[in-house]
Amino acid sequence: MTAxxxxxxxxxxxxxxxxxxxxxxxxxxxxxxxxxxxxARAVGQVMARYGSEVAWWRVIRAGGHPPIGHEAQALPHYxxxxxxxxxxxxGLPTATAASATTTTDAAYRVDYAAARWSPT
DNA sequence: TGGGTGACTAAGT
DNA sequence: CACTTAGCCACCC
Numbered sequence: 009m010t011a012x013x014x015x016x017x018x019x020x021x022x023x024x025x026x027x028x029x030x031x032x033x034x035x036x037x038x039x040x041x042x043x044x045x046x047x048a049r050a051v052g053q054v055m056a057r058y059g060s061e062v063a064w065w066r067v068i069r070a071g072g073h074p075p076i077g078h079e080a081q082a083l084p085h086y087x088x089x090x091x092x093x094x095x096x097x098x099g100l101p102t103a104t105a106a107s108a109t110t111t112t113d114a115a116y117r118v119d120y121a122a123a124r125w126s127p128t
Numbered sequence: 129t130g131g132g133t134g135a136c137t138a139a140g141t
Numbered sequence: 142c143a144c145t146t147a148g149c150c151a152c153c154c
Contacts, residue, residue: 017151036136040150050151052135057152064135071142075135 017043021054024127028066030089032125033118035070042127066091072120079114092119 024039036048043051052075055064065082068074072094074082086093094117 037138040136045150046137047150047152048136049134049149050136053133053150053152055135059135067135069135070137078135 017045017047017050018054018058021051022058022062025055025059025062025064025067027127028063028125030063030066031091031123033066033068033091033120033123034125035120036067037070038124038126039067068118068120070120072118074114074116074118079116083116086118092122093117094119 020043021039024034024042028034036051037046040046040048040051051067055062055067055075059067063085064075064078065085066089073079074086085091095115
């Protein structure tokens, strides 16, 4: 009921994410692009609310960094799916203290160049 | 109905 | 490559 149908964006985003095969990753912007929108942030919001039911770890940011606040949670998932990963600084974390401000601080990164997947 | 937030992106330094 | 600033879109209260 109501005018807004929950199957507008949420179901569509979840559908695309669920459509991503194991060992592959897609950026928020890529998922949003499949929906015909550029609301990469909205996709992240949907994931935060309903992502619990989908492979959110298969969805990463443009730079190849995993979702903020969930890097440690996604890491074991990537290893389980054999997703191509890259160690920060070629294996040795710079350990240059914490960035503090926004952005990530993950000690690893996803090889989006090799794991990026595009829908047929 | 309106305002604020955010699992983002791109460009510049 | 990493950090900073500005822009955009959809969802939540």
